[in-house]
Amino acid sequence: MPTYSFTVNGETVTVDAPADLPALWALRDKLGITGPKYGCGIDVCKACTSHIDGEAFNPCVTPVAEIAGREVTTIEGLADGDVLHPVQQAWLEQDVAQCGYCQPGQIMAAVALLRRTPDPTDAEIDAIENVCRCGTYFRVRQAIKRAAELMRS
Amino acid sequence: MSIPTNRRRFLAYLVAAPTLTVAAKIGTAEPALAAVPTPPAPADLLDLGDILILAGAPTANLLTLTVDEDGGATLHLPRAEVGQGITTATAMLVADELDLPLALVRVVLDDARPELLFNQLTGGSNTIRSVYRPVRTAAAAARARLVAAAAARWGVPATTLRTEDGAVLGQDHRATYAELTRDAARTDLGPTTVTPKSEHRIVGTPTSRVDARAMVTGRQRYTLDLDLPGHPTMVRRPPTINGTVRRVHNAEAVKAMPGVVDVVVVETGVAVLAETFGQAQQGKDALEVSWNPGTVDDEDDDTIRRKLRAAALPFVVPPLLTQYQDAEFDFAFVSHAPLESNTAIADVRADRAEIWAGLKSPIVAQQTIAAELGLPQHRVKVHVVQGGGSFGRRLFFDAALEAARISKAAGRPVKLLWSRIDDMRHGRTRAASHHKLRATFALGNVLTFEHRVASVETDFGHGLGEILTATAAELPVGGNLSFAQTVFLTTIKSPYHFGVTTQLLNEVPLRMHTGSWRSVYSANTRGAEEIFVDELARRLRRDPVAFRRAFLKTARQRAVLDKVAVEGQWGKALPAGFAQGVGFHEEYKSCTACLVEIDARDRAHPRVTRAVIAADYGLPVNPRGLEAQLLGGLTDAISTTLTAGLHIDRGLPLEGSYSQFHYARQADSPTDVRIFIMPPSGEPGGAGELGVPAAVGAIANAYARATGVKPRSFPINFPVDFEPFPR
Ligand code: FES
Ligand code: FES
Numbered sequence: 113m114p115t116y117s118f119t120v121n122g123e124t125v126t127v128d129a130p131a132d133l134p135a136l137w138a139l140r141d142k143l144g145i146t147g148p149k150y151g152c153g154i155d156v157c158k159a160c161t162s163h164i165d166g167e168a169f170n171p172c173v174t175p176v177a178e179i180a181g182r183e184v185t186t187i188e189g190l191a192d193g194d195v196l197h198p199v200q201q202a203w204l205e206q207d208v209a210q211c212g213y214c215q216p217g218q219i220m221a222a223v224a225l226l227r228r229t230p231d232p233t234d235a236e237i238d239a240i241e242n243v244c245r246c247g248t249y250f251r252v253r254q255a256i257k258r259a260a261e262l263m264r265s
Numbered sequence: 266m267s268i269p270t271n272r273r274r275f276l277a278y279l280v281a282a283p284t285l286t287v288a289a290k291i292g293t294a295e296p297a298l299a300a301v302p303t304p305p306a307p308a309d310l311l312d313l314g315d316i317l318i319l320a321g322a323p324t325a326n327l328l329t330l331t332v333d334e335d336g337g338a339t340l341h342l343p344r345a346e347v348g349q350g351i352t353t354a355t356a357m358l359v360a361d362e363l364d365l366p367l368a369l370v371r372v373v374l375d376d377a378r379p380e381l382l383f384n385q386l387t388g389g390s391n392t393i394r395s396v397y398r399p400v401r402t403a404a405a406a407a408r409a410r411l412v413a414a415a416a417a418r419w420g421v422p423a424t425t426l427r428t429e430d431g432a433v434l435g436q437d438h439r440a441t442y443a444e445l446t447r448d449a450a451r452t453d454l455g456p457t458t459v460t461p462k463s464e465h466r467i468v469g470t471p472t473s474r475v476d477a478r479a480m481v482t483g484r485q486r487y488t489l490d491l492d493l494p495g496h497p498t499m500v501r502r503p504p505t506i507n508g509t510v511r512r513v514h515n516a517e518a519v520k521a522m523p524g525v526v527d528v529v530v531v532e533t534g535v536a537v538l539a540e541t542f543g544q545a546q547q548g549k550d551a552l553e554v555s556w557n558p559g560t561v562d563d564e565d566d567d568t569i570r571r572k573l574r575a576a577a578l579p580f581v582v583p584p585l586l587t588q589y590q591d592a593e594f595d596f597a598f599v600s601h602a603p604l605e606s607n608t609a610i611a612d613v614r615a616d617r618a619e620i621w622a623g624l625k626s627p628i629v630a631q632q633t634i635a636a637e638l639g640l641p642q643h644r645v646k647v648h649v650v651q652g653g654g655s656f657g658r659r660l661f662f663d664a665a666l667e668a669a670r671i672s673k674a675a676g677r678p679v680k681l682l683w684s685r686i687d688d689m690r691h692g693r694t695r696a697a698s699h700h701k702l703r704a705t706f707a708l709g710n711v712l713t714f715e716h717r718v719a720s721v722e723t724d725f726g727h728g729l730g731e732i733l734t735a736t737a738a739e740l741p742v743g744g745n746l747s748f749a750q751t752v753f754l755t756t757i758k759s760p761y762h763f764g765v766t767t768q769l770l771n772e773v774p775l776r777m778h779t780g781s782w783r784s785v786y787s788a789n790t791r792g793a794e795e796i797f798v799d800e801l802a803r804r805l806r807r808d809p810v811a812f813r814r815a816f817l818k819t820a821r822q823r824a825v826l827d828k829v830a831v832e833g834q835w836g837k838a839l840p841a842g843f844a845q846g847v848g849f850h851e852e853y854k855s856c857t858a859c860l861v862e863i864d865a866r867d868r869a870h871p872r873v874t875r876a877v878i879a880a881d882y883g884l885p886v887n888p889r890g891l892e893a894q895l896l897g898g899l900t901d902a903i904s905t906t907l908t909a910g911l912h913i914d915r916g917l918p919l920e921g922s923y924s925q926f927h928y929a930r931q932a933d934s935p936t937d938v939r940i941f942i943m944p945p946s947g948e949p950g951g952a953g954e955l956g957v958p959a960a961v962g963a964i965a966n967a968y969a970r971a972t973g974v975k976p977r978s979f980p981i982n983f984p985v986d987f988e989p990f991p992r
Pocket of ligand 2: 209210214248
């Protein structure tokens with residue numbers, strides 16, 4: 113079986129896996145990194161959203177071979193030790209999570225949005241397609257706006 | 266299985282409970298004023314939550330609360346946390362009563378505890394209502410013991426001591442709970458008097474979830490995140506609901522695929538165990554299987570709708586002599602679709618088994634799995650894991666049972682994941698329903714109000730959470746249908762003085778996987794009534810808010826309606842294609858009103874742009890958590906009213922993912938939501954399910970006012986706008 117090396121949350125890792133194994137399962141089943149969640153497996157629900165080289169990607173539809181040599185960040189790697197990322201901080205302030213299952217993906221999507229667009233409009237926030245079955249959307253929206261403020265100050 | 270008669274009698278007792286209690290409570294119905302009074306419906310007197318509380322009463326004191334040697338407290342909660350915030354709310358109750366900082370209270374979910382009988386079911390918006398007193402009493406007892414221990418140590422009367430911030434304080438002394446907890450456990454302290462406090466310090470203040478930090482850092486663990494042994498496992502399922510395996514043609518070839526560990530046949534399909542879920546999925550997709558038919562292969566939306574229409578009971582009042590108004594509504598099947606799909610871990614050995622899953626009825630899960638495996642009940646340990654959403658779904662333990670069967674067949678521990686497609690097609694659904702309403706009126710008053718509900722049977726096979734009533738729900742005589750009637754009668758009631766009111770349910774048994782979906786019958790039944798109320802108001806040339814106001818029964822109900830009318834500026838001018846809509850609902854001793862604005866300029870893609878919600882929960886334990894529940898209820902209503910449903914085609918739902926089952930996304934959600942929790946007015950009412958029906962009414966009414974089109978079938982926009990996944 114081929115092996116692939118990449119970095120996850122700043123650490124270099126190597127996995128034995130078939131080339132077409134979705135990166136989600138390399139992360140979860142081989143490396144025990146369980147922050148990215150399975151919700152659909154076909155790039156629809158966005159629960160698995162993580163970052164690759166600083167951009168949002170969906171590991172459920174990205175073969176592990178494609179992430180070789182690249183830098184992956186999952187929700188576990190977003191905070192700086194105990195210091196939360198402003199988006200996480202805003203999420204706590206707004207008490208966004210209900211069951212919490214979609215929230216790693218929501219947060220990683222929001223971080224990616226705010227990197228591209230430091231002061232997003234409602235229409236730009238609308239473009240986030242992550243499903244929240246608990247229906248927390250309004251708090252997600254408020255938390256993104258609050259995070260934008262925190263990141264400016 | 267034969268049922269000893271005393272077990273039957275127990276069910277009879279439960280069913281009879283509403284009548285038994287009527288006599289004691291009838292005096293509380295408020296006198297009618299101008300409107301023609303409606304005598305109280307059973308749900309006015311004793312609702313489903315009351316029954317669950319009564320059923321749980323003999324065991325309610327079996328809650329365990331410990332004061333630990335680090336000075337913190339741990340509450341073992343016999344309920345499931347699935348996002349509804351009960352671990353936070355109960356931690357607040359303990360913190361308040363024990364005078365302990367909230368951060369020092371831990372709440373853990375109990376394993377299945379069969380001795381709790383009915384008292385380990387999470388449903389009916391019941392948790393806070395049922396544990397409010399026992400949790401406070403337990404915490405008050407702990408505090409009294411700690412004070413008594415300090416009094417003994419210092420040789421002073423207990424009455425001179427007080428508690429604060431995790432410590433007992435006297436005039437010259439201070440000892441932390443950590444220092445006192447051993448002494449407090451001594452039996453020679455003598456009796457202590459226990460009175461829960463009447464003043465709250467934490468209860469009633471908006472509080473963030475106790476697990477919020479774990480959730481935003483990815484450390485919150487759901488079933489398949491647990492670091493336990495077990496092979497990733499997925500199941501190839503039949504092309505129609507309840508189909509069974511006839512033959513597997515290529516099991517050996519699939520076993521030889523990379524990463525595949527084993528292939529086993531179970532009742533529900535063919536399981537593939539592998540090194541990773543990706544490989545399990547590839548293996549199951551590669552299987553060639555012939556299938557036996559399922560139980561509803563000839564059914565589709567049309568056949569089911571015809572059955573429902575035929576099943577709706579006739580009206581009593583003929584449309585003679587008086588003026589009348591009729592309406593009919595249809596609601597599609599709806600997937601529960603919690604974002605964490607059906608999952609479980611099972612480790613079955615020859616002489617014992619251990620199960621991990623998000624379970625709202627763990628006792629019946631344990632009892633059924635033990636029977637299935639041929640093990641004594643106490644050899645099956647069932648752990649309740651925090652779940653990624655439920656909405657009623659996790660009342661059923663099908664994943665746990667399936668995982669146990671697979672683990673037994675394969676002789677190894679397994680981690681079972683249902684694909685999203687399977688979760689939508691072979692999972693549980695809210696039953697489709699048909700509604701007929703008729704009201705007669707004269708001189709501006711409503712004289713009669715009749716509602717006939719025909720629904721595909723809702724499965725209550727989980728009973729009240731343990732095997733006695735679960736079995737009773739399966740009895741051919743009485744059985745699920747009378748259980749369903751009990752649930753209907755104890756949840757559905759009209760909040761209005763509409764004269765002689767009858768709300769009747771008739772169910773059509775179809776062997777499909779249905780189940781309670783947040784607010785059970787109320788979302789459709791009361792949702793339809795709220796739409797009908799608007800139509801009646803128009804017929805009588807009354808404003809929808811003023812009309813409701815005139816017929817609501819209590820000042821408390823009118824207060825939430827007034828709140829949304831004022832805060833939402835009811836009646837304000839809006840451009841063409843936009844409109845406001847309002848809805849009201851009362852259930853489980855809580856009430857709420859919802860006012861929305863809709864942008865329906867594009868009828869095929871309307872959007873709720875604003876919402877104002879007010880709710881009276883009696884005693885709002887955690888207003889911030891309650892607001893979250895109302896926000897969730899609003900999003901559910903937006904989804905199911907406008908876009909989200911399942912089409913049944915030849916015995917299977919067509920929808921298989923969120924790209925097809927159109928649950929709302931951010932772009933469908935309002936950009937302005939304001940929620941008002943009314944000040945305390947009593948003891949805690951139900952919380953989790955309250956929000957849906959009022960919002961269903963408000964959204965449909967706004968749509969009707971914006972477009973001039975009366976909505977009759979839900980979801981309103983429901984095309985098959987996708988290529989279904991292969992079966
Ligand atoms: S699991 Fe990756 S998008 Fe749904
Ligand atoms: S918080 Fe439950 S799915 Fe979003």
